[in-house]
Amino acid sequence: MIKKLLLVAFALFGGAMMVAQTTITGTVNDASLGGPLPGANIKVSRKAVGTNTDFDGKFTLQVTDTPPFTIEISSLGYHSKTVEITKNNQDVTVDLEENATSLDEVVVSASRTPERVMESPVTIERFDSRAIKNTTAPSFYDGLENLKGVDINTSSLTFKSVNTRGFAAFANERFVQLVDGMDNASPALNFALGNLLGLSELDVKSVEILPGASSALYGANAFNGIMLMTSKSPFNDQGISAVIKTGLTSQQAAGDNEFYDASIRMAHTFDDYFAAKASLSYVKGEEWHATDYRNTTGVGGTYIPGFREVGNPDSAIDYDGVNVYGDEVGTNIRTASGLGIIPDVRVTRTGYNEVDLMSNEAKSMKFGASLHYRPLGNDRVEIIWNSKYGRGNTIYQGQNRYNIANFFMEQHKLEVRGKNFFVRGYYTGEDAGDSYDTRFAGININRQWKSDEDWFGDYIQTYAGAVLTNPTIDPKTAHFLARQAADTGRLLPGTAGFKAAFDKVTNDPDLKTGAKFKDNTNLYHADGNLNLRDYIDWAEIQFGASYRQYNLNSYGTIYTDSNDPITYDEYGVYTQLQKKMMDERLKLTASARYDKAINFDGNVSPRVSLAYAAGESKNHNFRLSFQTGFRNPTTQDQYIGLDTGGGTLIGTAEDNLDRFTSLPINVSPSGQALSGLGATTTYTGRDAFENAFSAKSIEAGNPTKSNFDLVKPEKVTSFEVGYRGALPTGDNKLGVDFSAYYNDYKDFISIKNIAVPFYGVAGDPGVQGQLALAALQNGDYAGVGFRTNSTADISSYGIGLGLDTKVFNGFNVGLNYTWSKFDFDQASDPDFEAGFNTPEHKVKLQFGHTDLFENFGFNINLRWQDEYYWESSFLEGKVDARTTLDAQMNYKIPSIKSVFKVGGANLTGQEYFSAPGIGAVGSQFYISWTINN
Incomplete structure (x- = not known):
């Protein structure tokens, strides 16, 4: 009897499943080119159920829904379409129209609500997964440099600093980088270490960059701009994908060295309710070696004419080489000795070259995983747990050059988001690992084998003896003999004695004897946003708030926290109103934000913009905006207490x-x-x-x-006008994006x-x-x-112009130009150094074709910028003009779901410096194999 009941139940259940199963097949084509469109998304409306087209543009989708229902077909760079499914086994053929220009792409960051780039009330740049596939750069992060108005400074192979609208530095504290809503900055350093804890290129859905002040919506520190990186959802992008990349870096100082870059991404949707993904990336290569041995007078970086003779450190008496450390320790030998026969000159100890104090191994490993739960079985509400881990080696140039070794950073986020709201909280923690200061490494390795007192004593004694025994001796010879005697017993790189001293010093956090810096700083952050568009119909109104707490814990190696960690917090609230008028041609956006940090008075940041869409198709958008921004002094501005060997930095809380x-x-x-x-x-x-x-x-x-x-928040008032339009040019359209801005700064934070x-x-x-x-x-x-804070009158202004179109039956052409200028009254604050660090003129050109012939595409990027002057606490000097050429060609093999790419960066081989003191950037050549992405 039981067996019969089970058999009947099984039959009924199986029958029900067969009745509920609906199969849809189809093909998605590119309407412009006429060929198949691989990688297009097909999903049931408002549900997670979906699939992607294969390399032939074909798909099969099986769902439990019973017709009629609607499916959505979409692909990056194309206009989406919906299709009504009315029967089982329905075959669908869809032609997707490519966006006329990049201005048709949809962005969220400009107003915290979806809108076309064309309609954005402020300047915005966008870089999506389709652009990543076509980028000529070795990594998607490097490829951001081809965007209009975006600068990337290269501190090392794995550390790139993104900036917009001037005041660039490797420690870019005025530019915010968010990854899935989490601030990607190191809690202790206050700036993002490039993509060290960012996204794998396989998991990037889009990158949106807002140049200029964005404090009205994003709070403190979104002063020069903000970059928002968004990852792919496992509900929409499923399956296993991978990329393997290898090649060479080529530099005169370091030679030719192999590098490796591999990533894998796995995503799976279990049902309408639950999905998960994980990604792993690994990069390894050789750093750009820093071998600038010019002599400087020390802090300030003024060059003394001439070079140290190659292989002869004794040719300079008072020598402080750019990339030489330990030679900062010096004294006036007459003052030290009190002897009249000793010359009145300053003598420095013999230092060690940077290449002998760093491993120069560039390495980065990132792992990210997330769990996604939709309690209603659709996309109206989603709960996300996201964890990210990153560990790596890189080089950071600040007051000194720092070897960042085995640096570890983690982030964990819990977020609840819906159609019109989100609430999230996240934790960021870091561990400095085996990182150390190369200047103190050189200084204290020297002191391991001989104290400063003994070294200078030997020097003075030998010099005096040489003069007394031979009064006619050439002073240069006497100095040579004195240094030779003082250097007796010096630890030479490559020897066991040097390695033992190096290991001891770089594992000692006491700067009197060591060079290691320890750090376990962390932060807690929570923020939320509510959009009332479903409840109020006369305007779109949003509210939001954020809270952040810092816990500084560097054990006294960075901050003045030797005895106890330092804790402080800050919070903010904001609102925005957006109203469309005049047949939705005129859009008014007004925002205001209030922020308060524990050590400072509160700040109000308003923003008002007007955008008008002219033309029959609303393809001519004119905009005008006024906004203010502010930046709270960073944790370093307030609480640093760091002896750099060439001076000391002290926070002014x-x-x-x-x-x-x-x-x-x-x-x-x-x-x-x-x-x-x-x-x-x-x-x-x-x-x-x-x-x-x-x-x-x-x-x-x-x-x-x-x-x-005492330091207090800095402020900027910004005015901007702009135009975006799509102009007809035969069968295609010319996308035009123009903007002009003027920034006026008050209480600009600088070093005195x-x-x-x-x-x-x-x-x-x-x-x-x-x-x-x-x-x-x-x-x-x-x-x-x-x-x-500077009392100087400071302002900056500039323009940006971007043009893009298609020519000759599908060739993509893009040209953009940026002009940046900076003014201030030096007489009003003689001690002020701005550190604008931005070329006045930049031109970028792109030319390529995604499908020149079947399965073959290519892309070329050419960039030029003029010379400019770099100011920083490490070194100042002119950065030469440069022209950089990058190119790639790719070939698809649909039968194995693969794309092969061959490319190179800086193909002309003309090495350049992003700033004085770093390693010269050479050429990079690569070949990659991407599977199922």
């Missing part, structure tokens, strides 16, 4: 001044006699803030007391360089003032950099 105490510093014999101090002394942050000379006044020969305030005398009172009219001047004369002072 009120409580940080008393928390900071310097390392012991040597006092000259003359200073000891004048002041009664011992052989060494220390100073506090309060001492430096209240009793110091302006560095510029010392350079001008008229030392005056420095005077500046000062000199702290070890005795006396700066600016005092009496004896104490004379003592302070004597301290300068005797070299008894410390160089300090404070983050504070």
Whole structure:
């Protein structure tokens, strides 16, 4: 009896399943080219059930829905279509029309609501998965440099810094990078380490970049711009895909070296409710070697004419090489000895070249996984858990050059999102791993084999002996003999003794004896947004809020947190109204945001824009916007306490001044006699803030007391006009995107360089003032950099023009030009260094064809920029003009679902520097095999 019941139940269930099963087959074609369109998405409307077309543009979709229902067919760069399914086994043929220009692409970031690029109230650049497939660059992140108005500075092979509209630096604290809504910046460093914890190129759905101030919607620090990277959903992009890439990097200093780049992505939809994905990426190669051995006078980076003789470090007495470390330690040998026969010159210790202090191994490994749950069985509500892990080696150039080794960063996010809302919270944590400061590595390796006192003692004794025994000796020869004697026992790179000292120093976080920096800083962030468009019909109104807490924990190696971690928080609320009028041709967008950080007064950031769509098809969009932005001082601006070897950086939060105490510093014999101090002394942050000379006044020969305030938020007021349009040109359309902007800055945050005398009172009219001047004369002072606000009148302005069209039956042509300019009144703040670091003129050209003949495509990118002057705390100097050529060609093999690509970056082989002091960027050649993407 039971067997019969089971048999009947099975039959009924099987019959029900057979009745409910609906099969749809079809073909999706490119309406313009006439051929099949691989990779198009086919899904049941409002559900996760779907599939993709194969390389022949064909698909089969089996669903449990009973006709009638609707399916959606879409593909990046094409207009979507819907098809009504009325019967089982229905065969569908769809021709998708390609967007006339890139201005037809849909973006979300500009207004936090979907809209065409054409309709955006502000300038926006977009880079999607289709562009990634066609990029000429070795990675999609490198390919962002081909976008209008976007600059990428290369600190190393694996660390690229994205910037827009000037004030560029490798530590780009004015530009925000969000990955699936999570701030990708290192909590301790306050800037993103390129794509070290970003996305695999297989998982990128889109990248949207908003140049200029975006604080009204995205809060503090979205000051110069914001980049939003969005990954693919496992509900929409399923299956297993992979890419294997290998090739060569070629540089005169490093030679030819292999690199490897491999990624895999797996995504699966289990049913209408649950989906999951995971991705893994691994990159390994050789860094661009930094081998600039020009001599500098130290902090400030002014070049001394001439080069150190190759292989002869003794040819320079007072030598501080750009990429040489340990040679920062020096003294006036006459002052140190008190002997009249000793010349009145400064002598420095023999340092070590950077290539001997770094492994120069570039490496990055990223893993990401997410779980997606739709409780209603459709896309109206989705719950997402997302975890990301990244570990890697790279090189960062800030005040010094830092070897970032085995740096680890993780992010974990829980998000609930629906059609008109999202709420999310995430955690970011990091571990500096085996990272260290190369300058202190060189300094303290030297001190491992001989103390500074003994080294200079040997130098002075040998020099004096040479002069006494041979009064006519050439001073250069005497210096050569003195250095040779002082360097006796020097640890040579490649020896066991050097390796033992190197390992000891780079694992020691005490900068008096080591070079390692420790860091376990983390942050917690929560934000949400609600759009009332389904409840209010006269306008689209949004509300949002965010909260963030920092926990600084560098064990005193970066911040003044030797005793306890430093915790502080900030929050913000915002609203936006968007109203369409005049037959939806005129769009008004008004936003306002209030932000408050614990150490500062609150800031209000408004934005108002008008956009008008002219023309019969609304293909001519004119826009005008006014907005303000602000940037809270970063954790480093407030709480850093870092001795860089060439100076000290101190944060100017009120409580940080008393928390900071310097390392012991040597006092000259003359200073000891004048002041009664011992052989060494220390100073506090309060001492430096209240009793110091302006560095510029010392350079001008008229030392005056420095005077500046505690750091506070900086602000920008921005005005922008623009036009986007699609102009008919025969059978095609010419996309035009023009913008012009003017930015006015107030309380711009910059570094104030000062000199702290070890005795006396700066600016005092009496004896104490004379003592302070004597301290300068005797070299008894410390160089300090404070983050504070400039009083200078600062403004920047520029234009951007982008053109794109198709010519000669399908060839894509794009041209863009950017002009950037910066003005300020130097006399109003002589100590101010802007660090605009942006070429005035940039031109970028793109030419290619995605299907020149069956299964074959190619692309070419040419970029030119003029020379400009780079300002930074590490080194200043001219960055030469450069022309860069990248190209790729690709071939599809549909039978194995594969695309093969061969390409190269900087094919002319003309090496260039993104900034003084980094490794010269050479050429990169690659071949890749992409499967099922």
